[in-house]
Structures are given as C-alpha cells and as structure tokens.
Amino acid sequence: MLQRYFGSMAGRLFLLLLLGVMGSASIALGMADVRRQADLRRIRLERISDRVQDFISLVNSAPAPLRMELISRGITGLRPASGAEKIEKADTELTQRARQQIEGLHESVLRRTPTKRWGVEQDMAGVAVFLASQASDFVTGAAITVDGGYSIQG
Numbered sequence: 001m002l003q004r005y006f007g008s009m010a011g012r013l014f015l016l017l018l019l020g021v022m023g024s025a026s027i028a029l030g031m032a033d034v035r036r037q038a039d040l041r042r043i044r045l046e047r048i049s050d051r052v053q054d055f056i057s058l059v060n061s062a063p064a065p066l067r068m069e070l071i072s073r074g075i076t077g078l079r080p081a082s083g084a085e086k087i088e089k090a091d092t093e094l095t096q097r098a099r100q101q102i103e104g105l106h107e108s109v110l111r112r113t114p115t116k117r118w119g120v121e122q123d124m125a126g127v128a129v130f131l132a133s134q135a136s137d138f139v140t141g142a143a144i145t146v147d148g149g150y151s152i153q154g
Helices: 002-007 009-061 064-072 093-101 105-112 121-132
Strands: none
Touching: 002 009, 093 105
16 A cells, blocks of 8 residues: 555655655754854854953053063963064064164164064964954954053053
C-alpha cells in the first residue's frame, strides 16, 4: 500500500515537500547558529572595548608620575618602543623642515616622549581600526591622544 502511495503523484509531491521542509529547517538552524556566533563575537568585542575604555579612563585620571611609571613598565597598550618595531617613513618632510629650523627639537622630543621616538603612521592604526569598528559605536566627544606619552609631560 505504501509503495503504491509513494508511486503516485500525491506521494511524490509529499516526499518533495517533506524534503523541502527538512532542507529549510536545516538552513534555518545553520543561519541561526551563524547569527548566534556573530552576536557572541560582538558581545566579546564590546566587553573588551569596555575594559580598554575603563583602563584608559584609569590611566587618564592617574597622576602624571603614575602614568609615566605605567608606560615605562610596559603596561599593555602603553609600552615604550623596544626598538624591534619596523618603522617606516618616520622622518616626514614636515619633521625634517622643523628639525632644520628649530635647533635641538629632535633631542627635546625624544627626551620628553616616554617612548623615546617620533610617531609614525602605524601608530594611528589601532585607533583607526577601533574608530572604524562597532566597538566605538557608543564613543562620542572623546579625544584619543596618540603621542607616545608626550602630552602627559605637561
């Protein structure tokens, strides 16, 4: 009897619809899992950005000597250059002219900057990535200083 039913047009249509429902359910489950994983990644990134923002607030509210100590000890995100970093285009046309026109500028900048070097384009990459990501969606009116610690010297 089943063989005759599945041999008929109605039986074939039933099997086709059953396969379609099963396929749709499988696709829906897969899509839900992908969405869940994306939501978990977003939540993780939000938590990380909250921690970073809390840390930056802590560092910014700390007295200048403590901030200098944090930088000199290599606290994550606030570390002096090790010298092993690849630095490209550190000497721009603007800095070359400034050094020629202002005697002792280079030495003064190195002495005042805890990272002991001039800034380069790559130093802005982390801030640019942060600002371009969803992690910064709730950041408004904030000044993010990327100067190697120069400004905390007074």
